[in-house]
Amino acid sequence: MSKIESEERLVHVPLGERAYDILIGPGLIGRAGGEISTRIKCRKAAIITDDNVGAIYLDPLMDSLQTDGIEAVSLSLPPGEKTKSFDYLTKVCDVLLEARIERNDAVIALGGGVIGDLTGFAAGIVRRGVRFVQIPTSLLSQVDSSVGGKTGINTRHGKNLVGVFNQPDLVLADTDVLNTLSEREFRAGYAEVVKYGLIDKPDFFAWLERNWRDVFAGGPARIEAIATSCQAKADVVVADERENGRRALLNLGHTFGHALEAATEYDSSRLVHGEGVSIGIALAHRFSNRLNLLGVEDVARVEAHLKAVGLPTSMDEIPGELPSTEFLMEAIGQDKKVKGGKLTFILTRGIGQSFVADDVPASEVFAFLEEMRGV
Amino acid sequence: MSKIESEERLVHVPLGERAYDILIGPGLIGRAGGEISTRIKCRKAAIITDDNVGAIYLDPLMDSLQTDGIEAVSLSLPPGEKTKSFDYLTKVCDVLLEARIERNDAVIALGGGVIGDLTGFAAGIVRRGVRFVQIPTSLLSQVDSSVGGKTGINTRHGKNLVGVFNQPDLVLADTDVLNTLSEREFRAGYAEVVKYGLIDKPDFFAWLERNWRDVFAGGPARIEAIATSCQAKADVVVADERENGRRALLNLGHTFGHALEAATEYDSSRLVHGEGVSIGIALAHRFSNRLNLLGVEDVARVEAHLKAVGLPTSMDEIPGELPSTEFLMEAIGQDKKVKGGKLTFILTRGIGQSFVADDVPASEVFAFLEEMRGV
Ligand SMILES: NC(=O)c1ccc[n+]([C@@H]2O[C@H](COP(=O)([O-])OP(=O)(O)OC[C@H]3O[C@@H](n4cnc5c(N)ncnc54)[C@H](O)[C@@H]3O)[C@@H](O)[C@H]2O)c1
Ligand SMILES: NC(=O)c1ccc[n+]([C@@H]2O[C@H](COP(=O)([O-])OP(=O)(O)OC[C@H]3O[C@@H](n4cnc5c(N)ncnc54)[C@H](O)[C@@H]3O)[C@@H](O)[C@H]2O)c1
Ligand SMILES: [Zn+2]
Ligand SMILES: [Zn+2]
Numbered sequence: 161m162s163k164i165e166s167e168e169r170l171v172h173v174p175l176g177e178r179a180y181d182i183l184i185g186p187g188l189i190g191r192a193g194g195e196i197s198t199r200i201k202c203r204k205a206a207i208i209t210d211d212n213v214g215a216i217y218l219d220p221l222m223d224s225l226q227t228d229g230i231e232a233v234s235l236s237l238p239p240g241e242k243t244k245s246f247d248y249l250t251k252v253c254d255v256l257l258e259a260r261i262e263r264n265d266a267v268i269a270l271g272g273g274v275i276g277d278l279t280g281f282a283a284g285i286v287r288r289g290v291r292f293v294q295i296p297t298s299l300l301s302q303v304d305s306s307v308g309g310k311t312g313i314n315t316r317h318g319k320n321l322v323g324v325f326n327q328p329d330l331v332l333a334d335t336d337v338l339n340t341l342s343e344r345e346f347r348a349g350y351a352e353v354v355k356y357g358l359i360d361k362p363d364f365f366a367w368l369e370r371n372w373r374d375v376f377a378g379g380p381a382r383i384e385a386i387a388t389s390c391q392a393k394a395d396v397v398v399a400d401e402r403e404n405g406r407r408a409l410l411n412l413g414h415t416f417g418h419a420l421e422a423a424t425e426y427d428s429s430r431l432v433h434g435e436g437v438s439i440g441i442a443l444a445h446r447f448s449n450r451l452n453l454l455g456v457e458d459v460a461r462v463e464a465h466l467k468a469v470g471l472p473t474s475m476d477e478i479p480g481e482l483p484s485t486e487f488l489m490e491a492i493g494q495d496k497k498v499k500g501g502k503l504t505f506i507l508t509r510g511i512g513q514s515f516v517a518d519d520v521p522a523s524e525v526f527a528f529l530e531e532m533r534g535v
Numbered sequence: 536m537s538k539i540e541s542e543e544r545l546v547h548v549p550l551g552e553r554a555y556d557i558l559i560g561p562g563l564i565g566r567a568g569g570e571i572s573t574r575i576k577c578r579k580a581a582i583i584t585d586d587n588v589g590a591i592y593l594d595p596l597m598d599s600l601q602t603d604g605i606e607a608v609s610l611s612l613p614p615g616e617k618t619k620s621f622d623y624l625t626k627v628c629d630v631l632l633e634a635r636i637e638r639n640d641a642v643i644a645l646g647g648g649v650i651g652d653l654t655g656f657a658a659g660i661v662r663r664g665v666r667f668v669q670i671p672t673s674l675l676s677q678v679d680s681s682v683g684g685k686t687g688i689n690t691r692h693g694k695n696l697v698g699v700f701n702q703p704d705l706v707l708a709d710t711d712v713l714n715t716l717s718e719r720e721f722r723a724g725y726a727e728v729v730k731y732g733l734i735d736k737p738d739f740f741a742w743l744e745r746n747w748r749d750v751f752a753g754g755p756a757r758i759e760a761i762a763t764s765c766q767a768k769a770d771v772v773v774a775d776e777r778e779n780g781r782r783a784l785l786n787l788g789h790t791f792g793h794a795l796e797a798a799t800e801y802d803s804s805r806l807v808h809g810e811g812v813s814i815g816i817a818l819a820h821r822f823s824n825r826l827n828l829l830g831v832e833d834v835a836r837v838e839a840h841l842k843a844v845g846l847p848t849s850m851d852e853i854p855g856e857l858p859s860t861e862f863l864m865e866a867i868g869q870d871k872k873v874k875g876g877k878l879t880f881i882l883t884r885g886i887g888q889s890f891v892a893d894d895v896p897a898s899e900v901f902a903f904l905e906e907m908r909g910v
Contacts, residue, residue: 250621257692285697317632
């Protein structure tokens with residue numbers, strides 16, 4: 161076995177008849193044809209990608225599929241969150257049907273979370289479900305969105321409000337492709353990596369504090385961080401596939417984060433998802449401290465690490481004006497259902513000691529947000 | 536217990552955590568609020584209907600829901616097959632989100648198969664799935680489409696090509712509402728009732744031969760026929776929820792039927808689904824006879840019954856010109872995958888002795904169709 165292959169990691173997601181493998185390592189796009197044809201045995205595939213990713217990785221992927229006898233068509237869409245829409249969903253379904261993709265053929269998502277969410281949804285509804293392979297190309301999609309089966313699109317009412325649970329049949333996380341991802345997008349994805357440590361893996365968080373430079377640089381530490389993250393997400397998903405309980409922990413930092421995304425109108429020049437999560441994580445720790453759940457040293461430690469890698473930790477780092485605290489509260493209420501003035505939040509009692517609190521008074525959250533904004 | 540309630544029948548569909556009940560009987564719309572609130576415990580509901588059905592049954596349904604404390608909104612769509620489209624799917628999802636339908640609220644389909652298929656799909660994808668109640672109002676939807684969980688829409692590539700498996704949480708088949716259904720639509724739905732007898736219930740077919748006039752007239756025989764049909768469909772669905780094997784038997788008469796629907800461009804003034812199925816059933820029996828599987832007396836018996844109720848049994852009863860046999864073969868190939876010149880067909884060895892044949896030579900089918908058309 162060559163050195164390159166020995167670096168490869170495999171995370172198995174044991175979901176019964178929906179079980180699948182996640183392969184993590186360098187050069188996987190070049191070997192995609194072989195991995196897909198031995199595991200899925202399809203003869204035909206359709207690749208959905210975006211223009212940024214397609215320009216670099218579509219040809220190598222097509223070549224690899226062809227070498228292994230898989231006939232493939234492709235569709236490249238504009239990059240960006242707006243592509244997760246009913247219009248593009250219709251378009252993708254049309255292309256899959258035009259290509260006569262059948263139940264045992266494969267639909268391949270080649271791109272970040274936007275392409276993965278949209279494509280996974282289309283693959284779940286065309287002919288009521290065809291085979292689905294994720295080739296996530298952003299750090300965020302490798303450690304988060306490609307694992308777990310949530311797919312969907314946005315509507316004018318909010319993000320991810322329409323979709324299906326559709327577990328992929330295979331995930332190929334090629335760690336080399338992250339070299340062409342922008343610094344900013346890499347950092348944003350890293351916020352989700354940190355999140356897994358803070359949910360329930362204090363040792364992993366400590367490891368990240370020591371090794372983050374190597375994770376950013378690439379090589380074995382990067383593969384290790386991605387594999388640990390995928391395993392963490394897989395464990396939660398297996399325990400609670402349909403998000404009735406424990407899976408909510410994955411929302412650490414996301415209640416505040418989503419509200420900030422709404423507040424910036426999903427304008428990625430101001431804030432991308434992972435940056436919102438980073439601020440949200442910092443706020444969740446501060447808020448837990450305010451509720452006397454967490455010591456101030458732990459808040460400082462979390463913020464220090466996020467800052468070290470260049471992630472934002474407070475609302476005033478977001479360029480431009482933020483709307484009123486009432487607006488943020490409204491956005492929080494939409495996100496997590498308000499029950500008689502009580503909100504559900506992920507709080508924490510220490511590094512890696514998060515828990516679901518479903519009785520947080522809305523008034524406490526309001527006062528906290530006002531204070532954080534220095535109002 | 537009043538006489539009316541004693542006529543009511545219940546068919547349970549035992550699908551584990553997706554199990555549900557089908558209630559069949561008179562006056563169910565007037566009792567819908569009670570049935571839904573005791574079984575689903577939702578406080579909010581959205582009713583999707585079409586203009587024909589809504590004009591008669593929306594108010595009584597809204598009243599019944601209100602009486603039992605369920606707050607409801609409604610949306611009425613144009614009747615007809617064209618409503619099963621991406622455009623209307625988008626519209627329905629938008630209305631459900633606007634009404635803030637949450638995971639435990641109910642979406643109610645009040646109408647025939649068109650409304651049921653579209654609404655079931657929307658209920659399966661809004662928030663990745665909310666509660667779903669079927670109130671089928673056509674005979675076809677009561678005996679077929681409301682049971683089994685197939686939902687979906689049409690695209691320019693064909694019928695039902697995009698959708699999800701989404702079992703309802705409850706089905707209320709109010710047999711009174713069939714009194715306002717047109718004779719033609721009632722007859723068309725009846726073709727599916729006959730189908731269950733011909734698949735594997737010879738005694739039921741014989742019962743229909745004797746009692747069809749009472750089924751058409753209403754009363755206990757109608758309830759009996761609908762309940763037997765629902766039970767038959769439920770049995771097949773439970774044995775094979777995702778259509779990998781036995782469920783294919785439900786396609787008896789449908790391979791030819793779908794080809795004829797395509798040939799008439801889904802123009803319901805020329806042919807409605809059940810009429811296509813009726814001709815398809817007759818052709819499937821004739822074709823089985825041609826393959827020396829079935830005696831000519833059985834062919835005659837099946838045709839005689841279909842004719843007695845006023846259903847068509849041959850292609851020349853379809854008004855207007857039919858396209859070429861090549862076109863029909865192409866439509867058949869789209870419908871059931873062609874494997875190396877072999878087609879999958881439901882054939883039969885006698886009344887109620889249908890089976891799946893996956894090795895029918897395309898050339899035999901071609902010759903048969905030419906002969907039937909008198910070419
Ligand atoms: N399904 C889930 O469980 C889940 C979880 C988290 C996030 N999400 C969703 O994921 C989306 C965000 O994903 P994302 O951060 O990957 O965004 P993205 O898909 O928009 O990708 C970010 C940007 O990086 C570019 N890019 C991606 N890979 C690249 C590469 N290797 N080289 C060069 N450029 C590359 C893209 O073209 C895009 O411009 C959101 O829509 C979010 O809702 C889903
Ligand atoms: N999901 C499944 O398993 C499944 C199975 C079979 C058929 N289908 C689908 O079902 C559809 C056909 O269903 P359909 O035959 O019910 O058609 P439909 O919904 O178009 O109804 C037929 C007509 O009858 C009217 N109508 C319905 N109930 C009425 C009532 N009580 N009084 C007066 N008018 C009434 C409707 O407005 C419509 O004009 C097709 O789209 C077909 O693909 C689905
Ligand atoms: Zn996230
Ligand atoms: Zn039918």
